[in-house]
Amino acid sequence: MHGLGFAIATYIVWGLLPLYLALLKPASALEILGQRILWSLVFLLAWLLVSGHLRGLMRRLDRQLIGLYSLAAVLISVNWGVYILAVTSNRTVEASLGYFILPIINVIIGRVALGERLSPLQAAGVLTAAGGVAYLCVAAQGVPWIAFALALSFGFYGFIKKKAPLPAAEGLFLETAILALPAMMLLGGMAAHGELAMLHNATSLDLLLAGSGAVTAVPLITFALAAKRVPLSTIGMLQYLAPTLQFLIGVFVFGETLTEAKLAGFAIIWFGLVLYLYGLARRPHPAALPG
Numbered sequence: 001m002h003g004l005g006f007a008i009a010t011y012i013v014w015g016l017l018p019l020y021l022a023l024l025k026p027a028s029a030l031e032i033l034g035q036r037i038l039w040s041l042v043f044l045l046a047w048l049l050v051s052g053h054l055r056g057l058m059r060r061l062d063r064q065l066i067g068l069y070s071l072a073a074v075l076i077s078v079n080w081g082v083y084i085l086a087v088t089s090n091r092t093v094e095a096s097l098g099y100f101i102l103p104i105i106n107v108i109i110g111r112v113a114l115g116e117r118l119s120p121l122q123a124a125g126v127l128t129a130a131g132g133v134a135y136l137c138v139a140a141q142g143v144p145w146i147a148f149a150l151a152l153s154f155g156f157y158g159f160i161k162k163k164a165p166l167p168a169a170e171g172l173f174l175e176t177a178i179l180a181l182p183a184m185m186l187l188g189g190m191a192a193h194g195e196l197a198m199l200h201n202a203t204s205l206d207l208l209l210a211g212s213g214a215v216t217a218v219p220l221i222t223f224a225l226a227a228k229r230v231p232l233s234t235i236g237m238l239q240y241l242a243p244t245l246q247f248l249i250g251v252f253v254f255g256e257t258l259t260e261a262k263l264a265g266f267a268i269i270w271f272g273l274v275l276y277l278y279g280l281a282r283r284p285h286p287a288a289l290p291g
Contacts, residue, residue: 003229006222007238013219015245018095019253020215021087023208027197029084031190032212035198036080037176037183039213044173047217057170065165066178072160073175076220077182079153086146092250093258097136098150099243100269104130105155106235113159116231121279129240129272136265158235161227168224172217234280240273 024032048054086095107126110116118126137144164171190196198209226235247266250256 003226004234004238007226007230007235008241010219010222010226011239011241012245013215013222014099015242016249017215018087018092018246018249020208020212021084022254024197024205024212025088026201027205027209028190028195029081029088030186031195031197032084032088032209033077033081034183034187034190035209036084036212036216037077037179038187039210040217041173041176041180041213043213043217044169044176047169048173051169053167053170054173057166057173060166061174066174068160068164069166069171069174070178072157072164072171073178075153075157075160076175077179079150079157080216082146082149082153086150090254090256091146092246092254093256093262094144094146095150096243096246096250097133097144098147099154099239099246100129100136100266101133101147101151102155102243103239104133105151106158106239109155109159110231114162114231119279119282121282122276123279125272125274125276125279127272128275129269132265132268132270132272135268136262139259139261139265158223158227161224164224168221168228169217171224172220176217240269244270 021032027035045054048057083095083098086092086098104126107118111118161171166174187196198206230238251258
């Protein structure tokens with residue numbers, strides 16, 4: 001599959017993720033985070049054993065590699081935790097705002113750190129979208145911390161993944177392995193206080209919590225594949241597919257409040273996306289990746 005196809009598939013899955021997370025109640029946000037980490041590790045371990053890549057990964061491990069992926073692990077765990085908290089506390093629309101801000105962060109990182117260039121139409125699209133985000137922040141009469149935490153954590157995670165040396169599945173396995181001990185300690189503490197939902201509710205909930213491993217790992221693998229094949233600025237703008245779906249789910253499925261000011265801000269952002277994609281389509285060749 002072409003890198004652009006990986007990116008589109010990833011964002012559609014992420015856009016529909018709130019529907020899956022809603023099925024995990026009454027599990028708390030912290031339990032869902034811990035379960036996602038551990039079951040992702042199990043899924044990826046099976047993947048690497050079947051593919052025969054685990055032994056090669058073990059031979060490549062050194063202090064520098066572990067340090068790089070430890071940073072990626074911290075960023076993705078923060079992103080997961082904040083996102084789960086947002087969805088389980090009926091703030092899906094605010095979470096979607098974070099992923100509307102994220103593409104702007106990606107474009108800035110791509111331009112400053114990687115030297116990626118934008119056409120005039122693409123630049124106009126980015127500036128329009130940034131104006132929409134600024135309008136939403138003003139309308140909210142305060143800093144939407146959930147939105148900015150999601151945008152910054154995943155923006156820098158994407159930057160690290162673009163430069164990280166390991167293949168997608170191996171890299172994500174290493175990240176979840178680094179997070180496994182904290183996750184086990186978290187779940188162990190919750191179990192000691194009788195706060196775990198797993199094994200104390202319907203079997204269907206147990207299966208859904210276990211399934212969160214595959215639901216988590218597969219789109220992150222396809223994201224890593226896309227990040228190595230597509231300019232970060234393009235990935236950033238395609239990211240608008242996911243929050244648009246999240247926004248629609250928050251309003252029409254979860255019944256969250258949508259004011260006229262919020263709708264106007266989102267409309268400005270969507271117009272910026274149209275401008276960017278039109279500019280992208282007019283370019284004769286994809287922008288070359290640095291290095």
